[in-house]
Amino acid sequence: MSIRRPRQWRLTIFPKLIIAFLLVIAPIYVIGLQMNRLGESSVREELSKSLKSKVDFYLNSLEVENERMMSLLQRYVVDKDVQHLAFISNTMTIGEWSEAVLRIQDKLEVIKGSSLYVKSASAHILTLKRTLSTEKSISDTLDEEYEAVASVYERKGPGIFYWKDRLFLAVAYPGSDLPGMQETFVLSIELNLETLEQSLLTITDYDNSGAMLINSERNWSLKGNGNAEMVTELAHFLDERTELETREGISQVSLDGSLHLVAFKHSPTFGYDLVAYVPPEQMLGSIEKYRNLLWMLSFISLAIVVAYSYWLYRLIRKPLYKMISGFRKVEAGLMEPMVLPKSNDEFMYLFQRFNMMMDKLKVLIHEVYEQKIRAQSSELKQLQSQINPHFLYNTYFILYRLAKMNDNDSVVRFSQHLGEYFQYITRNASDDVPLEAEIRHSRTYVEIQNIRFAKSRIEVDFGELPEGCKDMKVPRLIVQPFIENAYQYGLESRRKDGRIIVAMVLSNDNLFISVEDNGEKLKDADLLKLEGDLAEKGKDMEFTGVLNVHRRLQIRFGAEYGVSVKRGEMGGMRVTLKLPFESSGKGNNNEI
Known part of the structure; x- marks a missing residue:
């Protein structure tokens, strides 16, 4: 078949593509230069860094305050006055008892005055069922605020608790969690939420902006601005970041129907996230006019791309x-030549070569592929047919x-097992069966052999099928052929304590x-010969027993699968079949 060359260089695809790309790139490049000069991206980056720096600074300051408050609680939870009041108050005089109460109240005042974020400090003495606080002095019963921090005994240290729109820091006496010890006392701090929310307002100074503290369990939040819907949207956003480990x-x-720039940071120490949000237009200000240029660029590019796409089509x-x-038809088995295009360019050459390839491919399939498939199928049927007569004898x-x-x-039982065996062989024409059925068939074969050999003479152990492998x-x-070999060659002459183990591992x-098996007749020379036969791929050898199954598995699954042999831990032969795991389930990755 002769190939006509293009008459002129300008008629080929290459110069047409060059012209098309120039038409697309030129206007984008010119407008892009103008946008770069305006520096929108630079301004946006700097403003974003500024917002993130504010979030980092505020969160670090808040963590320092929280750590200082936690440190005071941990310091006073081992205070002698609190311990004496909790453990030996019944041995104290009224004067000693009053002085201890006054000293504890002074220390609670110290905790309250340690930070602007502290609203009140309390000591809940469970052994006395009383509460000392900076707000109510000492009560006759435990204050209801104890309900907010009662779960602190389940923690190994201080914790943050949200209760009835109030936020507490608390720590329990460290010996209360020891075996046999009862709950003794808890020190707690109520945080001033109003002060915290006012401080959140100082993070951003843009209109329609704000900041929030949201805890990891998403069961409480502090809003410097915003509404409940924004809290929900930000909590969902933080959950997505948590899944991405960001x-x-x-x-x-x-947020709230409009796009916001959000800076966020997690406090692993106290389990909450600080989020600050600002509408981009508030940060960018006059840069809005640059966006109009971007829209202009988009419309121009769209018009050019549409025209370019149609021409390219x-x-x-x-x-x-x-x-x-044409290639899809080949995949479907329809090897038909394609009609040559009218254009006299590179596609003409490709279509001509494709048609020539189809002609050669038809010849190759007819002479090589079909013959190989027939030979392989015939060999598979021959190998399978060799097993049944051997067992029948x-x-x-x-x-x-x-x-x-x-x-x-025994004749009755043997005939029943034999009937089940041949029912398995002849019940359908499928070459493949579920692994569970194959193992059940092997167990039937073992029952047949138990009639021939006493159970006390040869014992067979079947392992459990791995999960997901039954089908x-x-x-x-x-x-079954390997179990038969173990009986015939490994254990037939053994009078007692014969053993066969069948194991399945993913x-x-x-x-x-x-x-x-634990047979004693296996010789190293015989084992080496069998290993050599398994490695031999010649087609003139007779495939029986181990070699039969090995060849069938390689035909069915590929050369990397099949049978391997070695001397087992019990002294006899260990035969291992390797098959690909073809199931929707996954098993345990254990080594044999």
Whole structure:
């Protein structure tokens, strides 16, 4: 087939693509230069850094305050006056008792005056069922505020508690969690939420902006500004950041129906997130006019892209679509030549080569591929058919022996197991069966052999099927031949304590099935010969027993799968089948 060359260089695809890209890039480049001079991106970046720096500074300051308050609580929770009042108040005189109460109240006042964020400080003495506080002195009963911090005994240290729109810091006496100890006393601080919310307002000074503190459990929040809907939206945004393991940064988030610039940071020490949000237009101010240039750029680019796309469709996509359609027909098995395009360019050459490839491919499929498939299918059927007669010979010989011995009960049981065996072989025409059925068939074979060999003579242990492997499809008769070999070659002459172990293990998306016996007749030379036969890929050798199954597995799954042999821990042969794990479930990754 002759190929006509393009008459002129300008008729090829290459110069047309160059012109098209120049038409797209030129206006974008000119307007892009103007936008770069205006520096919108630079201003936005600097303002974003400023907002994030404010969040970092405020959160660090708040953590310092919280740590100082926590430190005071931990310091006074081991105070001698509080301990004496809690443990030995019944041995104190009235004067000693009064002086201890006054000293404790003075220390609570110290805690209250330690920070502007402290509203009140309290000591709940559970052994006395009384509460000392900076607001109510000493009460006759435990104050209701104790309900807010009662769960502090479940923690190994101080904690933050939200109760009835109030926020507390609390710590329990450190010995209360010891075995046999009762709950003794709790020191708590109520935080001044109004002061905290006022301080949040100082983070941002833009209109429609604000800041919030939201705890990790999302069950309380402090708003410097904003509404409940914004709290919900920000909590959802923080949950997404938590899943992505991004606990601090700056991002754009839709809040209350409009886009906001959000800076956020998590406090791992106290379990809350600080979030500051600002509408971008408030930060960028006069830069809004630059956005109009961006819209202009977008409309111009859109018009150019539409025109360019239509032209590109006419030049490239239409013939390319025809070529893709031709390849899809090949995938579907329809190897038809494609109609040559009218244009005299590179596509003409591609279409001609495609048609030539189809002609050669038809020849290759006819002469090579189909013949190989037939040969492989014939070999598979031949290998499978070798197993059934071998087992049939042995079973009829056993039945003959039982009948000759007039052991009618064993004949009945043996015939039942034999019927189940042949029902498994002949019940359908499928070459593949569920792994559970294959193992059940092997157990039936063992029952047949138990009639031949006493259980006390040879014991067979079957391991559990790994989870998700029951419905895994495998070729028929891949386990029973190895159990038969163990009986025949490993344990037939053994008079007692014979043992066969069948194990199934999942590892790295592969299923390993091993059959091991404790026979004493295995020689190193025989083992080396069998390993060599398994590695041999010649087609003139006779495939029986181990080699039969090995060849079938390689035909079915590929060369990396099959059978391997070695000497087992019990001294006999250990045969291992490697199969790909073909199931929707996943097993445990254990090594054999």
